[in-house]
Amino acid sequence: MRPYIPGKPLVEVKEELGLTEVVKLASNECPLELPGLVxxxxxxxxxxxxxxxxxxxxxxxxxxxxxxxxxxxxxxxxxxxxxxxxxxxxxxxxxxxxxxxxxxxxxxxxxxxxxxxxxxxxxxxxxxxxxxxxxxxxxxxxxxxxxxxxxxxxxxxxxxxxxxxxxxxxxxxxxxxxxxxxxxxxxxxxxxxxxxxxxxxxxxxxxxxxxxxxxxxxxxxxxxxxxxxxxxxxxxxxxxxxxxxxxxxxxxxxxxxEENFAKGHVELICRERERVARSLAENGLKSPVSQTNFLFVRLPGSGDEVFRELMPKGFIVRPGSIFGMPDHIRLSLGSEDQNDGFLKALDEALN
Ligand SMILES: Cc1ncc(COP(=O)(O)O)c(C=O)c1O
Structure with missing residues (x-):
């Protein structure tokens, strides 16, 4: 049996790279903080x-x-x-x-x-x-x-x-x-x-x-x-x-x-998945229509390389090689700001 390879924890990446801000878009988690009531x-x-x-x-x-x-x-x-x-x-x-x-x-x-x-x-x-x-x-x-x-x-x-x-x-x-x-x-x-x-x-x-x-x-x-x-x-x-x-x-x-929290979160993600998918497509990067809180993005080259390029820029994604599809990355959708930051970092990584 192969052990499960989890997405890298934030603290580990911050320590390794000496970064104070890291955005984890690797494990399909919720980007918002839980409401105080919870x-x-x-x-x-x-x-x-x-x-x-x-x-x-x-x-x-x-x-x-x-x-x-x-x-x-x-x-x-x-x-x-x-x-x-x-x-x-x-x-x-x-x-x-x-x-x-x-x-x-x-x-x-x-x-x-x-x-x-x-x-x-x-x-x-x-x-x-x-x-x-x-x-x-x-x-x-x-x-x-x-x-x-x-x-x-x-x-x-x-x-x-x-x-x-x-x-x-x-x-x-x-x-x-x-x-x-x-x-x-x-x-x-x-x-x-x-x-x-x-x-x-x-x-x-x-x-x-x-x-x-x-x-x-x-x-x-x-x-x-x-x-x-x-x-x-x-x-x-x-x-x-x-x-x-x-x-x-x-x-x-x-x-x-407190169902408004989940409702608001889902609305944000559905809005963002369309916006991010559209923005990627405008740059020639396709992803199948997503019904989830993540996108599976096809790249012109190696997903591992893009993963490595994105990390020092403060973004962690999931390389497709883990799934046997090495020219892809899986990207969890974040908040608007996080997604904007990711799109910019990806653009730089690909260039
Ligand atoms: C398809 C699928 N099932 C189950 C899980 C695990 O969910 P849980 O956190 O409830 O164990 C995940 C987590 O990413 C998932 O993608």
Whole structure:
């Protein structure tokens, strides 16, 4: 197994390069600071830190379920969507099973599959898109699970509802399909399928979402699984009893109640992704239409080189070589000022 290569932490880059200002556009995080109310709520909860958290996140679950129009028994919370990925793998994959994974994609699916002793079967993207037809063609008697990421990371694209419905119709009944919707809140394409629509029509579909992206809570780690209640019961068997800590639950709840923060953040990102994509295109740099908080940008040369040139200018991006697409970079969208600074730095780097 290959270890996960995280984006460089800000302190490390600042120390290495002797910079005081560094803008990290490498891990698809929220560029805004959390509202004061959320921080106050976390501090208030500090009085409860001598107690274990509610292992079932009941209050958070009720608030979220009512917003999603679901019952609480359709939800299970995890220490970020990453833990949710591990839980689904542990619940469904055994030695000798196969799990199909598009490639390149968020690498947690492959790791979770291997950790359970199952075999990852990788299916290349077509261009920038997940190739549902080729995935169907790879199904064997050993296939237990299919990992899908919609919108996809790193390419930022979505498949549509029609294609997904066709895919499900052709799939054997015993195969679980994971729809990782970590970037769900940034989707503006009306034809994009969403987990809520499938839960009671097709209990093979398991959705994953997170508070790390639109809600800006990556540091506290809250993600959740959406599935049919009977499926949730199976996954709950492998969950650690107190996997989401007190502060994380309190912060996620406060952010749901203070929904203007996430709303404003998503509006900013959707506005900026159009503006930045347009500005890049004017300079001959193309990126597939993004439904996320990042852009996957094709360069005239090496992404590694551009990554190295941008770093001393105070900008960290993700080089495409990590995803096997070395003439690309993945760029998280920042605030207007950060994006302007990035565009200028990129221009200098390319020249
Ligand atoms: C597709 C996808 N799923 C899951 C995650 C992990 O989310 P979390 O921070 O909730 O673990 C990420 C993070 O970048 C992601 O891109």
């Amino acid at each position: 921080l106050e709520t976390i501090l208030k909860q500090a009085t409860d830190l001598t107690r274990y958290p509610d292992g079932n996140c009941r209050i958070l679950g009720r608030e979220l379920a009512s917003r999603l129009g679901l019952q609480t028994d359709c939800l299970l919370f995890g220490n970020g969507a990453e833990e949710c990925i591990r839980l689904v793998a542990q619940a469904f994959l055994n030695q000798g099973d196969q799990a199909i994974i598009p490639k390149p994609i968020f690498d947690a699916y492959e790791t979770a599959t291997i950790l359970c002793g199952a075999e990852p079967v990788m299916v290349p993207l077509i261009g920038y898109d997940i190739d549902l037809k080729s995935i169907s063609a790879k199904v064997t008697e050993k296939t237990k699970l299919i990992w899908l990421c919609n919108p996809a990371n790193p390419t930022a694209t979505v498949f549509n509802k029609e294609a997904f419905d066709r895919f499900l119709a052709e799939l054997p009944e015993n195969i679980v399909v994971v729809l990782d919707e970590a970037y769900y809140e940034f989707v503006t394409d009306k034809n994009c399928p969403h987990t809520e629509h499938y839960l009671f029509k097709d209990d093979r579909v398991i959705g994953l979402r997170t508070f790390s992206k639109a809600y800006g809570l990556a540091g506290l780690r809250v993600g959740y699984i959406m599935a049919h209640p009977e499926v949730i019961k199976l996954i709950a068997k492998v969950k650690l009893p107190f996997n989401v800590n007190v502060a994380a639950q309190a912060a996620a709840l406060a952010l749901l109640r």
